[in-house]
Amino acid sequence: MTVDVIGTYRKSSYSGPENNCVEVALTANGGRAVRDSKDRTRPSLHFTATQWQGFLTGAKDGEFRN
Template sequence: MKPYIESVSAAGLEWVRSSYSGANGNCVEVAVPFGGGRAVRDSKSPGGPALLFSADEWQAFVRGAADGEFH
């Protein structure tokens, strides 16, 4: 699997923005690509590119965030 999608608009993904995001447009959006895992993009650049993470990589990130690893 490539670690990114060059043209997000061609991927046909449904993107979700956190309810904690403000109205300033500086947000990260997440989608579930075909085959699982997660895709992550900058909301200021909705046409791409986006980073791809396997399901295991995404779970490690979520656990790390919950455990305070990124403070």
Template structure:
């Protein structure tokens, strides 16, 4: 895996406040998104294509992931 983390601008949700159990996201140059554990910024990074990310966000908005 190449190290893309240093060149990206990472964001943590404003809903997470000062909690430690968070993920961070960064927009990729191709329109996709990267996701990492905020506690391990040098750890693994998951990458999602633009269409995958939009499907995920759509699922959140329509309640597909409600418990």
């Protein structure tokens, strides 16, 4: 499945100086593409708009805390 990335990948302003983070870009279908900032040659992960919204909601609600 090919997903068209719109614009550029963006890194969080919370990223540290060691670049240990991910980058996120908007896709043509309204979803998101996510890639490793340390190795941009590896394939990115693709999420639909619904999946991305579910992730954001879970993160805001603390669903992923230990």
